[in-house]
């Protein structure tokens with residue numbers, strides 16, 4: 578599921594727009610269907626949905642599959658992105674360092690575990706403070 582690994586180090590599998598896309602593509606589980614959101618579906622930065630993203634373009638220019646594998650990492654662009662106000666941006670440097678260490682597929686597996694309800698195992702999303710499936714309070718939502 579490489580579409581869950583953004584070039585910039587975001588884990589798109591925890592984005593409600595990606596969950597909407599998974600639903601549209603029929604790969605969301607019944608538990609994920611219980612999440613309520615008005616977000617538009619997004620197929621991630623390896624799809625046409627994000628063709629204009631600066632990180633997509635820059636990685637294509639550098640011939641890299643992730644900023645983690647770029648010789649300029651951590652460049653000013655990624656440091657600036659990390660410094661933006663949104664909490665889910667603030668983990669990108671740590672995520673990219675982990676991707677550099679273990680590779681994209683193993684990192685996705687780690688992230689799938691990290692973004693699970695501790696009670697029922699349902700997939701959870703950024704900023705989601707309780708599980709939509711079982712109601713469990715999620716303390717590490719960011």
Ligand code: SF4
Nearest residue numbers: 635636644647650652
């Ligand atoms: S220059 Fe920066 S933004 Fe561009 S691919 Fe390299 S690390 Fe990513």
Ligand SMILES: [Zn+2]
Nearest residue numbers: 694697708711
């Ligand atoms: Zn749950």
